[in-house]
Amino acid sequence: MASSLALRLCWIIVALLTIATHLPASVAQDPLQIVGKALICFDNKTVYNNCSSAIQSSINGTINGTAVICSKSCLAETFVILDCVNDILSNFKFFNNLTIPAVKAIFNAACNNITIGVLRP
DSSP states (O other), rough: HHHHHEEEEEEEEEEHHHHTSOOOTTTTHHHHHHHHHHHHHTOOOTTTSSSSHHHOTTTTSSHHHHHHHSSSHHHHHHHHHHHHHHHHHOOOOOOSSSSSOOOOOOOHHHHHTTTTOOOOO
């Protein structure tokens, strides 16, 4: 478990350094600052604690996966991760050109009928 987390953290650092070195000079930050922010943000103890076991598939598969993802704890953890990425790289776009605010809006819209009152803008 610990080695898996360490490996995941190493890949995050490598990815952030790669992205940071390829940003235009006008938006580029110091790569060490980016890594420092990432380490602080992704070291948040709530991240992956409340919802990871709930969404892991069992032999029977995951039942009500959408309801689990849209639950208060999983949705909050998803937003913590998205906020971490947005705070580190404010101009980040996913492969399909979606921005962090767009992805958050999609989660809000998708989960709106399931968890009224839990979502945030």
